[in-house]
Amino acid sequence: MKRMVSVIGGHRAGPENLREAEALGRGLAERGFVLACGGLGGVMEAACRGAREAGGTTVGILPGTDAGEANRWVEIALPTGIGLARNAVVARAGEAVIAVDGSHGTLSEIALALNFGLPVIGIGTWEIEGVIPAADAARALEILDGLDSRRREERSVGG
Amino acid sequence: MKRMVSVIGGHRAGPENLREAEALGRGLAERGFVLACGGLGGVMEAACRGAREAGGTTVGILPGTDAGEANRWVEIALPTGIGLARNAVVARAGEAVIAVDGSHGTLSEIALALNFGLPVIGIGTWEIEGVIPAADAARALEILDGLDSRRREERSVGG
Amino acid sequence: MKRMVSVIGGHRAGPENLREAEALGRGLAERGFVLACGGLGGVMEAACRGAREAGGTTVGILPGTDAGEANRWVEIALPTGIGLARNAVVARAGEAVIAVDGSHGTLSEIALALNFGLPVIGIGTWEIEGVIPAADAARALEILDGLDSRRREERSVGG
Amino acid sequence: MKRMVSVIGGHRAGPENLREAEALGRGLAERGFVLACGGLGGVMEAACRGAREAGGTTVGILPGTDAGEANRWVEIALPTGIGLARNAVVARAGEAVIAVDGSHGTLSEIALALNFGLPVIGIGTWEIEGVIPAADAARALEILDGLDSRRREERSVGG
Numbered sequence: 001m002k003r004m005v006s007v008i009g010g011h012r013a014g015p016e017n018l019r020e021a022e023a024l025g026r027g028l029a030e031r032g033f034v035l036a037c038g039g040l041g042g043v044m045e046a047a048c049r050g051a052r053e054a055g056g057t058t059v060g061i062l063p064g065t066d067a068g069e070a071n072r073w074v075e076i077a078l079p080t081g082i083g084l085a086r087n088a089v090v091a092r093a094g095e096a097v098i099a100v101d102g103s104h105g106t107l108s109e110i111a112l113a114l115n116f117g118l119p120v121i122g123i124g125t126w127e128i129e130g131v132i133p134a135a136d137a138a139r140a141l142e143i144l145d146g147l148d149s150r151r152r153e154e155r156s157v158g159g
Numbered sequence: 160m161k162r163m164v165s166v167i168g169g170h171r172a173g174p175e176n177l178r179e180a181e182a183l184g185r186g187l188a189e190r191g192f193v194l195a196c197g198g199l200g201g202v203m204e205a206a207c208r209g210a211r212e213a214g215g216t217t218v219g220i221l222p223g224t225d226a227g228e229a230n231r232w233v234e235i236a237l238p239t240g241i242g243l244a245r246n247a248v249v250a251r252a253g254e255a256v257i258a259v260d261g262s263h264g265t266l267s268e269i270a271l272a273l274n275f276g277l278p279v280i281g282i283g284t285w286e287i288e289g290v291i292p293a294a295d296a297a298r299a300l301e302i303l304d305g306l307d308s309r310r311r312e313e314r315s316v317g318g
Numbered sequence: 319m320k321r322m323v324s325v326i327g328g329h330r331a332g333p334e335n336l337r338e339a340e341a342l343g344r345g346l347a348e349r350g351f352v353l354a355c356g357g358l359g360g361v362m363e364a365a366c367r368g369a370r371e372a373g374g375t376t377v378g379i380l381p382g383t384d385a386g387e388a389n390r391w392v393e394i395a396l397p398t399g400i401g402l403a404r405n406a407v408v409a410r411a412g413e414a415v416i417a418v419d420g421s422h423g424t425l426s427e428i429a430l431a432l433n434f435g436l437p438v439i440g441i442g443t444w445e446i447e448g449v450i451p452a453a454d455a456a457r458a459l460e461i462l463d464g465l466d467s468r469r470r471e472e473r474s475v476g477g
Numbered sequence: 478m479k480r481m482v483s484v485i486g487g488h489r490a491g492p493e494n495l496r497e498a499e500a501l502g503r504g505l506a507e508r509g510f511v512l513a514c515g516g517l518g519g520v521m522e523a524a525c526r527g528a529r530e531a532g533g534t535t536v537g538i539l540p541g542t543d544a545g546e547a548n549r550w551v552e553i554a555l556p557t558g559i560g561l562a563r564n565a566v567v568a569r570a571g572e573a574v575i576a577v578d579g580s581h582g583t584l585s586e587i588a589l590a591l592n593f594g595l596p597v598i599g600i601g602t603w604e605i606e607g608v609i610p611a612a613d614a615a616r617a618l619e620i621l622d623g624l625d626s627r628r629r630e631e632r633s634v635g636g
Contacts, residue, residue, distance in 0.1 A: 001544065002552050034553055059536075059553060065401065065569055065593065067478065075479050076511055076536060076553065080566045081401035081593075083383065084271055085247035089557045092243075092542055104289065108270035112243055114263040116542065116558075130263065160385065161393050193394055218377075218394060224410055224434065224560065226319065234320050235352055235377060235394065239407045240434075242542065242558035248398045251383055275383065275399075402589055403565040410561075422607070426588035430561055432581040446584065 002057070004034040005144065006094035008109040009043025009125070010102040017043060017101040020123055022050035023137035024098060029056025031141070036061060036093035038086070038109075039070045039077060043100045048073030061090045088112050096147060098140050099125040119147050161216070163193040164303065165253035167268040168202025168284070169261040176202060176260040179282055181209035182296035183257060188215025190300070195220060195252035197245070197268075198229045198236060202259045207232030220249045247271050255306060257299050258284040278306050320375070322352040323462065324412035326427040327361025327443065328420040335361060335419040338441055340368035341455035342416060347374025349459070354379060354411035356404070356427075357388045357395060361418045366391030379408045406430050414465060416458050417443040437465050479534070481511040482621065483571035485586040486520025486602070487579040494520060494578040497600055499527035500614035501575060506533025508618070513538060513570035515563070515586075516547045516554060520577045525550030538567045565589050573624060575617050576602040596624050 005028050009021060025047035028035050035051040037044040039060020048058040052073045060074030065081040080086045087105060091097060091112035096119045099110055106125060113120045114130045121140045122131040134140035164187050168180060184206035187194050194210040196203040198219020207217040211232045219233035224240040239245045246264060250256060250271035255278045258269050265284060272279045273289045280299045281290040293299035323346050327339060343365035346353050353369040355362040357378020366376040370391045378392035383399035398404045405423060409415060409430035414437045417428050424443060431438045432448045439458045440449040452458035482505050486498060502524035505512050512528040514521040516537020525535040529550045537551035542558035557563045564582060568574060568589035573596045576587055583602060590597045591607045598617045599608040611617035 001547060001549075001554055004553065036555075057534075057553070059555075061555070067572075070478060072478075076481065076534070077478055078513075078536075078538070078555070078566065079569055080403075081569050082244065082403045082559070082562070082566070083247065083399035083401065084251075084274060085241065085244040085398075085400045085403075085559070087247065087267075087271070088242065088244035089555065089559070092556055092558050095544075104270045104273040104287075107287065108246075108267045108274060111263045111267035111270060112246070115243060115267060128266070160388060160390075160395055163394065195396075216375075216394070218396075220396070226413075229319060231319075235322065235375070236319055237354075237377075237379070237396070237407065238410055239562075240410050240560035241400070241403070241407070241562045242560065244400070244557075244559045244562075248396065248400070251397055251399050254385075400562065401565065402569075402592060403559065403562040405565065405585075405589070406560065406562040422588045422591040425605070426564075426585045426592060429581045429585035429588060430564070433561060433585060446581075448581065 002034045003032065004036050004059070004094045006036045006090055006097045006113070007043065007047040007100070008037065008090060008097060008102060008106050009100035010106060011040050011042035011044065013042045013046070013101045017124055018046040020137045021046035021100045024100065024140060025050025025056070026054040027137060027141040029054035034059060036090065038062070038090050039074050041071055043102065045071035045073060059093070061086055061093060084108070091118070092116050094118070096121065096144055098144070099123065099131070101125055161193045162191065163195050163218070163253045165195045165249055165256045165272070166203065166206040166259070167196065167249060167256060167261060167265050168259035169265060170199050170201035170203065172201045172205070172260045176283055177205040179296045180205035180259045183259065183299060184209025184215070185213040186296060186300040188213035193218060195249065197221070197249050198233050200230055202261065204230035204232060218252070220245055220252060243267070250277070251275050253277070255280065255303055257303070258282065258290070260284055320352045321350065322354050322377070322412045324354045324408055324415045324431070325361065325365040325418070326355065326408060326415060326420060326424050327418035328424060329358050329360035329362065331360045331364070331419045335442055336364040338455045339364035339418045342418065342458060343368025343374070344372040345455060345459040347372035352377060354408065356380070356408050357392050359389055361420065363389035363391060377411070379404055379411060402426070409436070410434050412436070414439065414462055416462070417441065417449070419443055479511045480509065481513050481536070481571045483513045483567055483574045483590070484520065484524040484577070485514065485567060485574060485579060485583050486577035487583060488517050488519035488521065490519045490523070490578045494601055495523040497614045498523035498577045501577065501617060502527025502533070503531040504614060504618040506531035511536060513567065515539070515567050516551050518548055520579065522548035522550060536570070538563055538570060561585070568595070569593050571595070573598065573621060575621070576600065576608070578602055
C-alpha cells in the first residue's frame with residue numbers, strides 16, 4: 001500500500017500560499033507519498049500540480065458527483081457526492097494532514113483530523129491547539145520527516 | 160414543518176457548561192424549536208434534558224449504527240452510521256447552531272456550520288471568526304430571537 | 319426514545335400505491351411509531367400525510383442541504399447534504415423498513431436495510447430474497463405487529 | 478485524469494467467481510483503467526490482485542477508519558469512516574461498474590450505480606433490470622469496450 005498525506009487549504013489563496021502548496025506537493029511526491037486532497041482549486045490545485053510535476057500520484061476527494069469538477073492535476077478523482085461530509089474523508093485519508101491557508105472548510109478538516117488523532121501541520125493557517133505550525137513547505141516537510149522517524153523508533157522500541 | 164436549532168458541544172463538559180446547556184435546551188423548547196444534536200453525552204445530554212423537561216422534541220444524530228448509544232433524553236434517534244461525517248449533518252440540521260464548550264469535534268461542527276452559511280452562537284467555546292459570542296444561555300437565546308426578528312423584517316421588506 | 323419505522327418507495331408512484339402508502343403512514347402513527355423516510359414526493363409524501371393526519375410524527379432525511387425540498391407533511395426535516403449516501407441513513411433509521419413500489423433508489427435502501435440485518439417488508443416492490451412480501455398496508459402492519467410480539471417473546475425467554 | 482472502473486462483489490465468493498474477478502482486474506489494468514472497489518476481501522481482493530499483477534492501480538474505498546483493513550493488493554486505501562454509506566461512493570467512483578457475484582451489499586451498489594445513471598455489467602450476480610449480463614470477465618470487458626466506442630461515436634457525431 002502506498003503511503004498518503006492529505007493536503008488541505010483555501011480554494012482562494014494568494015500567490016505566496018500557492019507557491020508553498022506547490023512546493024509541498026513536490027516534496028511529498030519526492031518522498032513517495034500519494035497526495036490526497038479535496039480535488040478543487042487554489043491550494044488543492046497548486047499542491048496537485050507540484051506533486052504531478054515531480055512524478056507523484058494525486059487523489060481528489062470531491063464533494064459533488066461530477067469527476068469533471070476536479071482540478072487538472074488530479075490523477076484519480078473520487079466524486080463522492082456527499083457534499084461537505086467529504087471533509088471528514090479528506091481529513092482521514094492520509095497518515096498526516098498539512099494545511100495551507102484556508103477558510104472555514106479548511107478549519108473543519110483540521111478539527112476533524114485532530115479528532116481522528118492524526119498529526120496536523122499548518123502553514124499560514126488557523127492557529128488551533130494541536131496544530132504544529134510550520135513557516136513554509138520546507139519546514140512542514142521536515143516536521144513530517146520527523147514524525148516518521150519518531151514513529152519508526154516507537155516501533156523498534158515498543159515492539 | 161417544525162423549526163429546528165442544532166446544539167453542539169463537548170461530551171466532557173464541566174458543571175457550569177452543563178447548566179447552560181440545560182437552560183439552552185429549555186429555552187429552545189419554550190420557543191417551539193426542535194433541538195437537534197449529536198445525541199451523545201455531556202452538553203448534548205444536558206441540552207436534551209432541558210428541552211424534554213420543557214416539553215420539547217429532541218433529535219440525536221448519532222455517529223454509529225446503534226440507536227442505543229443515544230443519551231436518555233433523545234426522543235428521535237438517528238443512528239447514521241457515517242462516523243464523524245455526521246458532524247456535517249448535525250451542523251446543517253438546524254436553522255442556527257449554538258455551541259457550548261467543546262473540543263475538536265465541536266470545532267469541526269462550528270466550521271462546517273459557518274461554511275454552510277448558518278448563524279453560529281458560541282457560549283464558552285472556540286473563538287472563531289464568524290461565531291457570535293454569548294455569555295450564557297439566556298444571552299444566546301436573545302441573540303437567536305434577534306436573528307429571527309431580523310429575518311422577518313428582511314422578508315417583510317424584501318419580498 | 320420513540321420507536322421508529324422507515325418507509326421507502328418511489329417518488330413517482332401510481333394512485334393505488336399512494337393509497338397504500340397513506341394507509342401505512344396512518345397505521346404506523348396509530349401504533350405510536352415515528353415515521354422516517356427520504357422526505358421527498360410520491361410514496362414518501364403519501365406516507366407522511368397519512369401519519370400526520372393520524373397525529374403521528376414524520377422525519378424526512380433529505381439528500382440535499384435545503385430543508386425546503388421536504389414534502390409538506392414532513393414535520394422534522396434533516397437536510398443531510400450527503401446525496402444518495404443518505405439512502406444508508408434512511409435504511410438504518412427505523413427498527414424495520416417497509417417498502418412500497420419504487421425504483422433503483424428504493425432497491426438500494428432495501429439492500430442496505432437487509433445488509434444492516436433489519437426486517438424489510440415489501441408492498442408491490444422489488445422481490446428480493448430476504449424481503450417479507452405483503453399484499454397491502456394492512457397486511458404489512460400485521461407483519462410488523464408480529465415481528466414485535468416475536469421480539470417480546472424472545473426477550474421474555476432469552477433475557 | 479486517469480479513467481476508473483468500479484468492481485463490486487461478494488467478500489465471500491467461490492473459486493470460479495474469484496477467478497473471474499482476477500481476470501477482470503487484469504483486463505482493466507491492461508486497458509489503463511484504475512480499479513476502484515470497496516477494498517475488502519473476496520471479489521474485491523481478487524480483482525485488485527489481478528490488476529496489480531498486470532501493473533495497474535487499485536483504490537480501496539473502505540467503510541471504516543482503519544486503512545489496515547484494506548486487502549493487500551490495494552495500492553491507495555481510503556478509510557472513509559462512513560460505513561455502508563461508502564457503498565454510494567464506490568458506486569459513483571468509476572465511469573462504469575462491474576459486479577461479480579455478491580450479496581445485499583453488492584445489490585445496494587448495483588442499485589445506487591443505476592440510480593446515478595452509470596452502466597452496470599453483471600457476472601453471475603443479481604439479475605436486476607438495467608444490469609447488462611455477461612457470462613464471464615472476458616465478455617464483461619468486451620461490453621465495456623463497446624460502451625466506450627459507443628461513447629466516442631456519440632461524441633464525434635454530437636459535437
